[in-house]
Amino acid sequence: MIRQRGLFPSALIMLALAVFTSLIAFLSWNLHAEEAHSQRAISVDPHSEQPANLVGAACVIRHGKQMVMVSEVISQKLSIPGGYIDNLDTASEAARREALEETGLNVEVVKLLQYRGRAAIFACVTTQPILVAKQEAKEPRQQIAAWHAADFSREIKAVYLVSPLSVQDTEYRFPEDTPYLYQWMLETPESEVEFYTDISARASALHQTELIVIKAFKDWANHLPDAAKSVLDSMMWLLNLSGEYWFVFLLVAVIAALFGPTAMLQLLAATVLTILVSTSLKQIFYVPRPFYLVPALQNGAAYGFSFPSGHTLLATVLWGMFWMKLCAGKSWLSTWGGLLLVTGLIIGQALARIWFGVHFISDTLASILIGIVLLALFSRLITPSAIRGKAIWLGITVLTGLAAGLTLLPAHTYLFAISLGVFLSLDALPKRSLNLSVLRHILVALILLAGSGAIAYFAAVITSFSTVSLITLGMRATGAFLLAVWLVAGSSLMLKLLADPETTP
Incomplete structure (x- = not known):
């Protein structure tokens, strides 16, 4: 009976989400049908009378x-x-x-x-x-x-x-x-x-100097044998992964399944705040990317502004957190060997962004310094005891909500939706540590990833039915909200269900 009462809030949340998602899908289908009918009803004669509802x-x-x-x-x-x-x-x-x-x-x-x-x-x-x-x-x-x-x-x-x-x-x-x-x-x-082909003269003196170095780096790489160039491309792609949002999301889901909700919440909070900082700074400095000035430098996809490097900043925070959690304070070899490895991965991420032609050298160096400052703050604020409480997540939710309202950036709206989803799901967290076998941990990870993929796919499908920007933004934000709830409430529910009976609260 105690086990059922513990699972009831999670089950209720999941049921409510299913009903809410079905309602959103129904409204989206109706909206699409109305828009299509409206388009068919309007005359295409360029000399027709101006529509009364012209917007x-x-x-x-x-x-x-x-x-x-x-x-x-x-x-x-x-x-x-x-x-x-x-x-x-x-x-x-x-x-x-x-x-x-x-x-x-x-x-x-x-x-x-x-x-x-x-x-x-x-x-x-x-x-x-x-x-x-x-x-x-x-x-x-x-x-x-x-x-x-x-x-x-x-x-x-x-x-x-x-x-x-x-x-x-x-x-x-x-x-x-x-x-x-x-x-x-x-x-x-x-x-x-x-x-x-080159408008680098419009850049600052610092960036003009950096462009000379970046061009030399690209010229050196272009003269490599095909086999060596292929290896270099593969290395840069791998080093760049730690800054990709989809990769970080997969990492959060795996951490939730293997290390539990507390570690997952720490990583999720650090990710949300780091993205908030990087996207906000971009809107302050308005620095064009190198390939905007010299198109031949582009070797990867990116949009928006250059400073700071969001990928490098995120990689610095993530790898730094892993080092502090798994290596720092252990043996001499673990501490310094881990630091050397993490430093190499962060520098590799920075080098990859320069290689792709999407960031200046100064962007990545500044991002590493900002990441170190954030790591110091997170080590004091995002502690295992604090991260499970509602106070810190209420603060993150308010902060991202204010940012979304002030900047009007879609990314900040999605961060707010994620933070709100986590805040509303905290009651579903298990009250104590749960023991699971390795196979059950893997099963939880697979279910989490499959459910996340289904939510992301469903959100993409329903958003494709609308041509209204605000509705599309709302649909995408809803998808982000559902993903956050699924990660927190869904992982908690599965961990409780699959835990050994004697450890279940």
């Missing part, structure tokens, strides 16, 4: 047989520059403003192309040449220098010149509009383009 405006900007498109942070899809019409703006003024905020391009609105859904589509021409990164091979997408745009990193991942014929329905935010893109492009006057 948005967008700009078509053309060069040759390509048009300017933005890759969005929230939807993770392509769209033409556009947004909502403010009360004080006309539709054409809104289109011009949104083009500037999302792409950094000043445009003149030439003519109305079409009313599409509840948006007005305008033909626009830039008042200055579009600065485009020159690429060696002809590709359907060419990146535009847009890091100075107001919405860059917060709403926009990248700005491209894109052939509309290469855009698939699944990768465009408004799939019903893809048949019209080519015609809109043809009806739009052409804007001028200026291609560049």
Whole structure:
């Protein structure tokens, strides 16, 4: 009877989550159906009367047989520059403003192309040449220098010149509009383009010096034999893993299964706070990445700003925590040997970010120093006794919530959702240590990973049904919330179920 009472809160949480998730899915399907019906009901005649419920405006900007498109942070899809019409703006003024905020391009609105859904589509021409990164091979997408745009990193991942014929329905935010893109492009006057291979002169004196070193490093690597270059690429990929969010999430799930909820909560709290620090600093300094200035340096995917290196900062904190937990204070060999290994892994992570062309040397060095400071703070704040209490998680939840409201960064919204999920799941934690066999620990890890994958997949599916940014953001935040609850409440429930009977509270 005691065992059942201990499991009841966890079971109730899991049941509530199932009902909540089903409701979200039902509403998403209905929303998608209503949007599709709305699109079919609107006339596509460009000379039709303005819809009474007009809420948005967008700009078509053309060069040759390509048009300017933005890759969005929230939807993770392509769209033409556009947004909502403010009360004080006309539709054409809104289109011009949104083009500037999302792409950094000043445009003149030439003519109305079409009313599409509840948006007005305008033909626009830039008042200055579009600065485009020159690429060696002809590709359907060419990146535009847009890091100075107001919405860059917060709403926009990248700005491209894109052939509309290469855009698939699944990768465009408004799939019903893809048949019209080519015609809109043809009806739009052409804007001028200026291609560049190196604009490092726009960087600071420090970064210009660093770019010389990075170019020399890349030139040395490019002259290596193919076999050696392949080994180097593989090494850099492996060293870079410790800063990847998906890898850290997998690590959190494995830690929860093998070492218990306390260790998992310490790692999760450190991860949330470290990401919060790195993403906030990026929005303060606005440093462009090296490959924005010299496109040939790019050897890996990244978006947003360069300082600090979030990967290096996260790797410093994670490897530092492992060293303090498993090596520090043990034998001389364990302490110093572990420190040497951890130092090598952190430096390797920093080197990988430079190799990929996504960070300057100073970005990574500063990130290591910031990581050491965070480690010192975490060693005092995120203790095994404190991390299981609600006070610290309430503080983290409030902190991430304030950051989300002030910065409007989607990443901060997701961090808030994760923190809230953990805070609401703390009552499900086991009250004392539980003994499990090795096989049962492995079973818990596999179930946690499978459940996490299912939640992530389901969240991705339901978000694909909406074209409204706020709804998409809410859906993704809900997925992050469910993942956090699953990690805490789900792991606690499984550990209680599979523990030896004599150790169960």
